Amino acid sequence: MKELELKYGCNPNQKPSRLYMEEGELPVTVLNGKPGYINFCDAMNSWQLVKELKEATGLPCAASFKHVSPAGAAVGVPLTDVEKAVYFVDKDAEITPLAAAYIRARGADRLCSYGDWAALSDVCDASTAEYLKYEVSDGVIAPGYTDEALEILKTKKKGNYNVVQIDPDYTPAPIERRHIFGVVFEQGHNFLKIDEEMLTNLVTENKELPDTAKIDMIVALITLKYTQSNSVCYVKNGQAIGVGAGQQSRIHCTRLAGSKADNWWLRHHPKVLGLQFVDNIRRPDRDNAIDVYISDEYEDVLAEGVWQNTFKVKPEVFTAEEKKSWIAQQQGVTVGSDAFFPFGDNVERARKSGVQYIVQPGGSIRDDNVIETCNKYGIAMCFTGIRLFHH
Numbered sequence: 001m002k003e004l005e006l007k008y009g010c011n012p013n014q015k016p017s018r019l020y021m022e023e024g025e026l027p028v029t030v031l032n033g034k035p036g037y038i039n040f041c042d043a044m045n046s047w048q049l050v051k052e053l054k055e056a057t058g059l060p061c062a063a064s065f066k067h068v069s070p071a072g073a074a075v076g077v078p079l080t081d082v083e084k085a086v087y088f089v090d091k092d093a094e095i096t097p098l099a100a101a102y103i104r105a106r107g108a109d110r111l112c113s114y115g116d117w118a119a120l121s122d123v124c125d126a127s128t129a130e131y132l133k134y135e136v137s138d139g140v141i142a143p144g145y146t147d148e149a150l151e152i153l154k155t156k157k158k159g160n161y162n163v164v165q166i167d168p169d170y171t172p173a174p175i176e177r178r179h180i181f182g183v184v185f186e187q188g189h190n191f192l193k194i195d196e197e198m199l200t201n202l203v204t205e206n207k208e209l210p211d212t213a214k215i216d217m218i219v220a221l222i223t224l225k226y227t228q229s230n231s232v233c234y235v236k237n238g239q240a241i242g243v244g245a246g247q248q249s250r251i252h253c254t255r256l257a258g259s260k261a262d263n264w265w266l267r268h269h270p271k272v273l274g275l276q277f278v279d280n281i282r283r284p285d286r287d288n289a290i291d292v293y294i295s296d297e298y299e300d301v302l303a304e305g306v307w308q309n310t311f312k313v314k315p316e317v318f319t320a321e322e323k324k325s326w327i328a329q330q331q332g333v334t335v336g337s338d339a340f341f342p343f344g345d346n347v348e349r350a351r352k353s354g355v356q357y358i359v360q361p362g363g364s365i366r367d368d369n370v371i372e373t374c375n376k377y378g379i380a381m382c383f384t385g386i387r388l389f390h391h
Contacts, residue, residue, distance in 0.1 A: 072108030220336025330354030
């Protein structure tokens with residue numbers, strides 16, 4: 001198939017719309033549903049991310065995309081009992097590595113992953129499909145699906161869930177083109193390979209870089225490669241826990257991603273894990289309630305006559321002092337940036353979210369100030385010399 005007609009483009013008024021190949025066949029096959037223009041934008045970007053992350057780590061990988069940027073990305077390492085509780089997974093459930101990857105990718109920011117596009121590096125198995133079945137999601141892309149997994153996914157959204165299969169051996173043309181305002185833009189496809197060889201230039205006094213931090217740096221860099229710039233990504237244990245995308249200021253990226261990383265960590269607090277929800281609460285309502293409960297707007301869910309709609313027992317207030325103390329316990333976090341940190345203020349903000357490792361291109365006229373700030377806190381920082389802008 002060389003062409004696929006779409007309902008409309010980014011917006012309903014943008015017609016006609018289609019996918020097509022100038023040469024050869026389309027590398028994708030729609031197995032179920034009818035994906036739209038934005039769905040395919042997410043599918044193509046997210047597939048590249050998980051494909052490259054699998055090649056770099058050797059582990060099954062998954063991503064959760066919204067509006068052409070990842071809300072989360074992760075490798076498939078086993079879930080701890082605490083993580084299962086945080087992500088509302090049955091502690092006795094049999095979770096395959098691929099399912100664990102998607103659970104962790106979606107768990108990074110469940111609020112932003114609402115209605116996501118999922119990407120899987122490996123053939124989708126029944127365990128992964130079963131988890132996807134109950135989440136609000138627009139579609140999934142993978143190199144294949146087991147018969148059981150496909151049958152499970154076909155039951156979503158009254159049979160209209162978008163299921164796309166991609167040829168894992170597909171390689172894009174070396175030159176890519178796009179039209180903006182009737183003008184053709186042309187550039188070489190970004191075939192940059194991200195691996196451990198990029199992590200050898202440690203510019204700080206602390207030059208200790210454990211293997212876990214190397215994997216987290218790779219996760220951060222590959223995630224950033226497919227995130228709308230400017231972008232900053234916080235990672236822990238092979239999981240993006242905060243992504244700040246599309247901000248005009250680098251420090252705003254760092255703050256945005258850091259606040260998301262803080263929220264991820266706050267969801268591990270005993271007060272949050274101990275919330276008693278009413279029976280049969282919808283997952284989005286539960287996730288929204290948690291997000292408000294851990295925010296400064298907690299009164300919106302704890303007010304008399306309101307909390308009863310969500311909780312069996314009225315929760316205690318999660319105080320600002322408790323939250324600050326809990327966030328201060330976070331450690332071992334890696335932060336990556338798609339372009340250089342221009343000032344040490346980015347490091348100051350990052351370390352408040354437990355950052356101990358930083359990977360960035362370097363090249364600022366104030367690199368000495370950024371390095372000095374890292375040295376003040378014992379942070380290990382790596383310069384890659386490579387910018388990762390994506391638009």
